[in-house]
Amino acid sequence: MYIIIIGGxxxxxxxxxxxxxxxxxxxxxxxxxxxxxxxxxxxxxVCIRGDGCEMATLEEAGAGRAEMFVAVTGDDEDxxxxxxxAKHKFNVxxxxxxxxxxxxxxxxxxxxxxxxxxxxxxxLESIEEEVPTHPITHLLDxxxxxxxxxxxxxxxxxxxIGKTVKELPLPAGNTLSLVIxxxxxxxxxxxxxxxEAEDQIVAITTPETEEALETALRGS
Amino acid sequence: xxxxKILVPVTGTTADDEVIKLACQLxxxxxAKIWTVYVxxxxxxxxxxxxITPDVKKAEEVLDHITIVAEDEGYEVETDLLQARExxxxxxxxxxxxxxxxxxxxxxxxxxxxxxxxxSVVPYVLQNAPCEVILYHQYTP
Numbered sequence: 001m002y003i004i005i006i007g008g009x010x011x012x013x014x015x016x017x018x019x020x021x022x023x024x025x026x027x028x029x030x031x032x033x034x035x036x037x038x039x040x041x042x043x044x045x046v047c048i049r050g051d052g053c054e055m056a057t058l059e060e061a062g063a064g065r066a067e068m069f070v071a072v073t074g075d076d077e078d079x080x081x082x083x084x085x086a087k088h089k090f091n092v093x094x095x096x097x098x099x100x101x102x103x104x105x106x107x108x109x110x111x112x113x114x115x116x117x118x119x120x121x122x123x124l125e126s127i128e129e130e131v132p133t134h135p136i137t138h139l140l141d142x143x144x145x146x147x148x149x150x151x152x153x154x155x156x157x158x159x160x161i162g163k164t165v166k167e168l169p170l171p172a173g174n175t176l177s178l179v180i181x182x183x184x185x186x187x188x189x190x191x192x193x194x195x196e197a198e199d200q201i202v203a204i205t206t207p208e209t210e211e212a213l214e215t216a217l218r219g220s
Numbered sequence: 221x222x223x224x225k226i227l228v229p230v231t232g233t234t235a236d237d238e239v240i241k242l243a244c245q246l247x248x249x250x251x252a253k254i255w256t257v258y259v260x261x262x263x264x265x266x267x268x269x270x271x272i273t274p275d276v277k278k279a280e281e282v283l284d285h286i287t288i289v290a291e292d293e294g295y296e297v298e299t300d301l302l303q304a305r306e307x308x309x310x311x312x313x314x315x316x317x318x319x320x321x322x323x324x325x326x327x328x329x330x331x332x333x334x335x336x337x338x339x340s341v342v343p344y345v346l347q348n349a350p351c352e353v354i355l356y357h358q359y360t361p
Contacts, residue, residue: 002267045305045306059265060263061264062263064265065265065267
């Protein structure tokens with residue numbers, strides 16, 4: 001597969017190295033001359049100096065035959081513009097962009113970028129998972145449909161303990177899909193399932209109703 | 221100077237004939253093996269394995285001509301046509317792979333923006349070659 005990577009920083013360099021090991025044909029576009037020389041010395045002639053936001057550079061790089069386009073510069077604007085050019089001008093089937101500011105993720109999606117990766121968000125999710133006091137852990141974003149899968153832990157002091165699912169004021173469109181209880185086998189809850197302390201509940205929600213779901217499950 | 225494996229990159233310029241003659245003279249002493257390579261550079265807009273018929277035909281003509289020049293010198297050379305993105309790294313890789321102990325290259329006098337220029341291939345090879353390099357610069361009156 002021919003892959004073009006915009007940005008030869010640490011992320012771009014190690015990504016290129018890994019993809020080369022997997023046997024892909026690739027090209028890194030980097031603005032900085034010294035960094036370009038470094039990558040060429042380390043990985044061979046897989047890096048050219050140029051601005052990934054310029055049409056002429058992308059044309060020269062063979063964006064027209066690229067099957068994947070990955071923009072991983074430290075600048076969200078550059079990542080967005082280069083991915084848009086690849087997608088709409090050169091019809092690259094798959095575009096992947098690094099999003100430095102998580103707030104920009106929605107804009108990237110609206111602009112038609114196929115996959116967005118926010119390192120800030122990934123680290124935040126890891127923190128949520130590792131820190132036991134954190135009430136919600138984000139497991140997965142289903143971006144196309146604006147949904148997310150989350151895990152909510154029921155603390156020992158929760159006011160909802162002993163209540164059945166049908167008694168909970170769950171926000172519309174939210175679904176409880178799994179209950180993990182101690183050493184028991186995880187099970188799909190029904191409306192008569194009674195909440196217990198330390199239950200881990202996997203639920204499908206939306207970013208807008210996430211807080212309401214948390215309140216419904218843990219009590220106010 | 222004695223060499224056992226000589227790599228001669230050719231490009232189809234007027235310097236090629238003199239370079240191959242020089243290679244033959246150097247090789248005769250130690251009965252060295254001579255490889256002649258023509259590197260066909262492929263733009264990134266095309267896949268590396270694309271067949272560009274006119275360019276391949278030209279390259280084959282150059283290599284055939286080189287074989288004849290070597291035969292006239294009483295020497296046999298092995299020829300190879302390589303397709304690559306860039307000539308410099310390909311020549312160096314070829315020298316490494318074939319364990320060449322000499323790269324013999326020819327350049328013609330050329331100017332870029334009014335200044336004498338060696339281009340990008342020769343400096344790359346001079347900088348990265350794993351063996352001796354002899355550069356033949358053709359005199360242009």
